[in-house]
Amino acid sequence: MSVAFGPDELRFRDEVRAFLDAHLSAELRRGAALTPGVFAEPDIARPWQAILEARGWLVYHWPVSAGGPGWSRVKRWIFEKECAEAGAPVLPGMGLKLVGPVLYSFGDEAQKAEHLPRLRSGEDFWAQGFSEPGSGSDLASLRTKAVRDGDDYVVTGQKIWTTQAQHANRLFALVRTDPDAKPQAGISFLLIDMASPGVAVRPILSASGDHELNEVFLDGVRVPVANRVGEEGQGWTIAKFLLENERGGSSFGPGLVADLRRLIEATGPLQGELATRAVRLSLEASALEMTELRTAIELDAGGPPARRSLITKLVASEIRQGIDELAVDAFGPAGLQLPVERPFYGSDMPPPIGPQAAQPAAARYLNSRAWTIFGGTSEIQLTLIAKAAVGL
Numbered sequence: 001m002s003v004a005f006g007p008d009e010l011r012f013r014d015e016v017r018a019f020l021d022a023h024l025s026a027e028l029r030r031g032a033a034l035t036p037g038v039f040a041e042p043d044i045a046r047p048w049q050a051i052l053e054a055r056g057w058l059v060y061h062w063p064v065s066a067g068g069p070g071w072s073r074v075k076r077w078i079f080e081k082e083c084a085e086a087g088a089p090v091l092p093g094m095g096l097k098l099v100g101p102v103l104y105s106f107g108d109e110a111q112k113a114e115h116l117p118r119l120r121s122g123e124d125f126w127a128q129g130f131s132e133p134g135s136g137s138d139l140a141s142l143r144t145k146a147v148r149d150g151d152d153y154v155v156t157g158q159k160i161w162t163t164q165a166q167h168a169n170r171l172f173a174l175v176r177t178d179p180d181a182k183p184q185a186g187i188s189f190l191l192i193d194m195a196s197p198g199v200a201v202r203p204i205l206s207a208s209g210d211h212e213l214n215e216v217f218l219d220g221v222r223v224p225v226a227n228r229v230g231e232e233g234q235g236w237t238i239a240k241f242l243l244e245n246e247r248g249g250s251s252f253g254p255g256l257v258a259d260l261r262r263l264i265e266a267t268g269p270l271q272g273e274l275a276t277r278a279v280r281l282s283l284e285a286s287a288l289e290m291t292e293l294r295t296a297i298e299l300d301a302g303g304p305p306a307r308r309s310l311i312t313k314l315v316a317s318e319i320r321q322g323i324d325e326l327a328v329d330a331f332g333p334a335g336l337q338l339p340v341e342r343p344f345y346g347s348d349m350p351p352p353i354g355p356q357a358a359q360p361a362a363a364r365y366l367n368s369r370a371w372t373i374f375g376g377t378s379e380i381q382l383t384l385i386a387k388a389a390v391g392l
């Protein structure tokens with residue numbers, strides 16, 4: 001699909017393309033192409049983060065006041081589109097997209113000065129400690145407690161499904177500071193040093209055998225009160241701000257369009273029912289991409305956030321699962337291979353059965369079941385849409 005961008009946008013697109021040609025190495029592209037989870041692993045993500053930071057494009061979605069490049073929404077969309085088309089690694093979002101905006105929006109000057117540079121340099125790797133056993137969709141019921149003791153909180157509880165916590169040296173967490181207040185009002189937002197005594201991380205292997213998720217146990221962990229972001233009891237407001245960024249902070253369409261194109265390049269032309277599914281997915285992904293671009297254009301023109309933005313995470317999750325399901329079917333028996341070795345781009349990988357792109361297909365298929373769960377399940381998304389967009 002072609003879009004009639006103006007000369008400034010076309011110049012910008014060419015600049016991004018030239019940058020990607022020059023700096024996105026074959027090794028990084030290969031690593032990204034063979035990543036079966038949502039985010040690149042640190043061996044791929046760290047070097048790409050450093051390259052983007054050196055160019056001044058790492059925090060492209062942050063405002064100028066927080067160190068961003070001041071791009072319009074359309075330019076952000078173009079950047080995401082070009083990165084997706086070039087097959088750039090998808091950087092973990094917990095730091096750059098989630099806690100970063102929280103820090104520059106709600107953090108005090110000391111917190112911003114301490115954490116934002118370390119986040120950008122990659123010195124700090126953040127994990128998101130929101131969900132708990134029994135408190136996922138019903139997040140406000142969370143029970144991890146933080147009891148004030150002098151200048152510290154003493155934090156005790158358990159977090160679960162904590163993405164890439166095994167790599168993290170920092171955790172941002174929702175904790176209950178007031179057990180007597182109504183559930184939402186008793187929650188605060190803390191920044192926790194993962195090296196603190198009492199923090200333990202236990203892996204959760206997904207159905208594919210990948211290690212992306214973890215349980216995080218907090219047993220009497222002392223966290224300075226200075227590490228609380230915002231006021232005591234303001235955690236729920238901050239969490240809502242953060243979850244909006246998690247569900248709608250960047251475009252989903254370009255990545256889906258590019259992944260589908262690469263799949264068809266790897267399988268060759270599809271026939272019959274497979275071809276029908278590919279065409280339907282292609283139309284849906286392109287429609288999502290254009291919907292996101294349209295919303296970006298409206299926001300740049302000063303319009304209010306469109307209600308249609310509420311559907312993007314829901315729709316993107318279904319297209320993602322459709323593409324990964326199509327891959328398994330289209331590769332035939334080769335799409336069912338599920339090696340135990342990791343990473344897929346590592347030297348220990350057995351030779352692929354069939355094309356290289358088929359090797360991670362089964363792992364991708366299994367991992368992408370999670371798309372309709374994380375960041376708010378599809379049922380919860382539908383409820384939000386029913387209330388906010390349809391007025392039910």
Ligand SMILES: Cc1cc2nc3c(=O)[nH]c(=O)nc-3n(C[C@H](O)[C@H](O)[C@H](O)COP(=O)(O)OP(=O)(O)OC[C@H]3O[C@@H](n4cnc5c(N)ncnc54)[C@H](O)[C@@H]3O)c2cc1C
Binds near residue numbers: 376
């Ligand atoms: C791959 C992956 C990565 C994740 N990463 C993180 C992370 O880094 N940090 C973090 O904090 N969390 C993370 N999560 C957790 C995620 O946010 C939760 O799994 C999600 O919010 C759902 O919560 P739950 O698992 O407790 O399921 P539940 O809330 O128990 O839901 C179970 C089922 O009931 C349905 N349901 C629940 N309530 C309602 C309702 N009111 N109306 C209709 N249906 C309902 C749900 O849709 C679902 O189908 C991750 C999850 C996954 C799968």
